[in-house]
Amino acid sequence: MPEFLDLHSRTTKVLRALVExxxxxxxxxxxxxxLLAALWKRDGGTPGEIAAALHVTTPTVVKMxxxxxxxxxxxxxxxxxxxxxxxxxLTDAGRALREPVEAERRNLEEKITADLTExxxxxxxxxxxxxxxxxxxxx
Amino acid sequence: MPEFLDLHSRTTKVLRALVExxxxxxxxxxxxxxLLAALWKRDGGTPGEIAAALHVTTPTVVKMxxxxxxxxxxxxxxxxxxxxxxxxxLTDAGRALREPVEAERRNLEEKITADLTExxxxxxxxxxxxxxxxxxxxx
DNA sequence: CCCTAGTCATTTGCCGTCTAACGATTGATG
DNA sequence: CATCAATCGTTAGACGGCAAATGACTAGGG
Numbered sequence: 574m575p576e577f578l579d580l581h582s583r584t585t586k587v588l589r590a591l592v593e594x595x596x597x598x599x600x601x602x603x604x605x606x607x608l609l610a611a612l613w614k615r616d617g618g619t620p621g622e623i624a625a626a627l628h629v630t631t632p633t634v635v636k637m638x639x640x641x642x643x644x645x646x647x648x649x650x651x652x653x654x655x656x657x658x659x660x661x662x663l664t665d666a667g668r669a670l671r672e673p674v675e676a677e678r679r680n681l682e683e684k685i686t687a688d689l690t691e692x693x694x695x696x697x698x699x700x701x702x703x704x705x706x707x708x709x710x711x712x
Numbered sequence: 713m714p715e716f717l718d719l720h721s722r723t724t725k726v727l728r729a730l731v732e733x734x735x736x737x738x739x740x741x742x743x744x745x746x747l748l749a750a751l752w753k754r755d756g757g758t759p760g761e762i763a764a765a766l767h768v769t770t771p772t773v774v775k776m777x778x779x780x781x782x783x784x785x786x787x788x789x790x791x792x793x794x795x796x797x798x799x800x801x802l803t804d805a806g807r808a809l810r811e812p813v814e815a816e817r818r819n820l821e822e823k824i825t826a827d828l829t830e831x832x833x834x835x836x837x838x839x840x841x842x843x844x845x846x847x848x849x850x851x
Numbered sequence: 852c853c854c855t856a857g858t859c860a861t862t863t864g865c866c867g868t869c870t871a872a873c874g875a876t877t878g879a880t881g
Numbered sequence: 882c883a884t885c886a887a888t889c890g891t892t893a894g895a896c897g898g899c900a901a902a903t904g905a906c907t908a909g910g911g
């Protein structure tokens with residue numbers, strides 16, 4: 574089994590578990606913080622726009638939005654000028670999560686990268702960036 | 713949004729898509745190659761053993777095994793000495809996938825890391841390794 | 852002005868993954 | 882030797898994710 578692919582997949586599992594438990598503290602599931610982040614950046618986005626921003630398909634956003642609106646994090650409303658569109662709007666509860674969730678994520682990133690030297694951190698980012706780009710080109 | 717966590721999650725999405733399409737060429741779904749790899753290494757493993765080797769829960773292996781046995785990649789058989797145990801055995805079809813799948817994975821790894829210098833590749837592994845370890849400790 | 856082609860969101864169905872509940876078997880203990 | 886705790890696999894149900902099919906609405910062309 575190839576070295577990098579293998580290590581990356583194991584790391585992904587660990588990180589996912591970590592993010593999962595961190596986000597559950599705020600009543601969120603894995604990925605929902607990203608959807609919220611998209612709305613924090615630009616409230617009232619359409620499922621299609623958000624899906625593109627998150628690099629995810631539209632049905633994924635639709636499903637998540639349904640669950641998140643069920644727990645009162647956001648609301649759905651059709652666009653007034655184009656009835657094909659739906660816009661997702663944050664509720665106060667959704668807005669209120671911004672600070673704690675962003676802090677949680679920063680905190681996690683720090684703990685995770687604590688053992689790295691500044692050089693390692695920088696090189697890790699450029700190397701991962703290259704791989705991300707190469708992968709995207711192959712897609 | 714933290715730098716590394718963000719880049720890592722984007723990279724994961726890309727890599728998953730890549731692995732997915734690569735494995736689909738052999739009639740596999742994401743993750744099933746790992747299950748097969750475990751059996752290639754040691755045929756007749758129990759769901760629990762395999763789950764531990766893959767860093768995944770037992771139910772996940774059970775479900776995958778059900779689907780994979782339905783398409784004839786492996787068979788289930790109860791252990792003769794301990795009827796609580798179930799052992800998964802490769803079929804010829806499952807064994808036959810070994811070379812092509814391993815080649816596919818090596819090929820993908822090469823293409824993905826082609827842009828990296830030898831130094832970058834080495835540092836990437838040690839840095840990712842540190843993160844993997846730090847994450848595991850936090851779990 | 853109507854009809855068609857394009858654009859969206861949604862639904863459906865599948866897969867991997869997890870946690871929690873359930874069921875069966877083994878083994879140790881009194 | 883019978884019972885009870887530990888050990889396994891399986892099932893049930895939830896979630897993120899994807900592809901394909903469906904349905905509603907808009908806009909452009911005749």
